[in-house]
Amino acid sequence: MHLRHEIAHVSHVELLTPAPEQSLWFFTEVMGLTENGSEGDSVYLRTWDDYEHHTLKLTAHTTSGIRRTGLRASSPEALDRLVKAIQDQDLGIGWQDGDPGIGPCFLFRDPDGHEMELYWENEWYEAPPGLVPALKNQAQAYPGRGVCVRRLDHVNYLSAEVEPNTSFITDVLGGRVTEQIRLDTGLISGGWTHFANKSYDLVYTRDWTGSNGRLHHIAFATDTREDILRAADIFLDKNVHIETGPHKHAIQQTFFLYVYEPGGNRIELCNPCARLILAPDWKTITWSESERAKGQAWGLKTIESFHTHGTPPV
Missing domain, CATH: 3.10.180.10 (2,3-Dihydroxybiphenyl 1,2-Dioxygenase, domain 1)
Structure with a gap:
C-alpha cells in the first residue's frame, strides 16, 4: 500500500465543450466563476475561494467530456514517489510544462483511460484591483454573481x-x-x-x-x-x-x-x-x-x- 496523503487535493479540471461561448456564459454569469486569462481555444476560470490560478480550463472542442484532471502533490518528494509508483504500473505518459500558474506536470492515465496530471510547483493567485478581498485569508472578493460556487x-x-x-x-x-x-x-x-x-x-x-x-x-x-x-x-x-x-x-x-x-x-x-x-x-x-x-x-x-x-x- 502506498503512503497516504501523498496527494493534497483535486485542484482543477479541463472540460471540453462544443458550445464554447454558451459554456463560458454559463460558468461566468450563471455559476459565478471569474475569468483569469485565455490561451488558444481555452479560457481559464476560477472559483472565488481557490488559492491557485484556475479551477476550470474550458476548451472548445468538437465534442464534450473531460480532457484532464489536475492533482497537486503534497510535497516535491511526494511527487517523485507518486511518479515512480505510476511508472511501475505502465500508466505514465510523461512530463510536460504546466498551464499558466502551474509548474512541470507528470501526465498519466487511470486504468480506464481518464487522463490526469500531477504537479507540485504553482503560483498562488493574487487578486487584481477590484477583486481584492477585505478578508486577507480569502483568495478573492466574493463576486456576488449568479450561484457564486466556492x-x-x-x-x-x-x-x-x-x-x-x-x-x-x-x-x-x-x-x-x-x-x-x-x-x-x-x-x-x-x-x-x-x-x-x-x-x-x-x-x-x-x-x-x-x-x-x-x-x-x-x-x-x-x-x-x-x-x-x-x-x-x-x-x-x-x-x-x-x-x-x-x-x-x-x-x-x-x-x-x-x-x-x-x-x-x-x-x-x-x-x-x-x-x-x-x-x-x-x-x-x-x-x-x-x-x-x-x-x-x-x-x-x-x-x-x-x-x-x-x-x-x-
Whole structure:
C-alpha cells in the first residue's frame, strides 16, 4: 500500500465543450466563476475561494467530456514517489510544462483511460484591483454573481469497470475508498475515493455502455444548502436544464442539484461539500443493490438519465 496523503487535493479540471461561448456564459454569469486569462481555444476560470490560478480550463472542442484532471502533490518528494509508483504500473505518459500558474506536470492515465496530471510547483493567485478581498485569508472578493460556487469539490468518472480504478487510487495514489455499491452479482458498480479528510474526491461509477474514459459529472461546492435552493431558481430563470434535485443523496449524504451546461456536460452543486472523514481506521461503507433501489435519501428514485447520460456521448 502506498503512503497516504501523498496527494493534497483535486485542484482543477479541463472540460471540453462544443458550445464554447454558451459554456463560458454559463460558468461566468450563471455559476459565478471569474475569468483569469485565455490561451488558444481555452479560457481559464476560477472559483472565488481557490488559492491557485484556475479551477476550470474550458476548451472548445468538437465534442464534450473531460480532457484532464489536475492533482497537486503534497510535497516535491511526494511527487517523485507518486511518479515512480505510476511508472511501475505502465500508466505514465510523461512530463510536460504546466498551464499558466502551474509548474512541470507528470501526465498519466487511470486504468480506464481518464487522463490526469500531477504537479507540485504553482503560483498562488493574487487578486487584481477590484477583486481584492477585505478578508486577507480569502483568495478573492466574493463576486456576488449568479450561484457564486466556492470551489471545485469532486469529479465523478464513468468507467467500464470500477474496481481496477479504485484499486489504482488506493494502491498507487495512496487514496482510500470511503463508500461503495456492491450489486447482487458481487460486482462493484460505484466507488467513492478520497485523499485527505474530505469524504470523497474522485468517484468511479459503472458505464452502462461499456465505454472508457467518459465523464459523469464535475461538482462545485456552495457555502450552504440555501445557495443550492436559490441556484435552482437561477437555473430556471436562465433556462438551464435541471436534471434532478434539489434533493439529498444517501451515499455520502450530500445535498445536490444536477444540471447540464450548454456543452452537454453534467454539473453538480453540492453541500455539505463532502463530509469529513477523521477516523484513521475508517472502514468502507458498502451499499447493497436493494438499498440503492430505494432511491435517494428522502425517497426520490434515481432518474433514468443519471444512468444513461455521460460525456462525450456514445
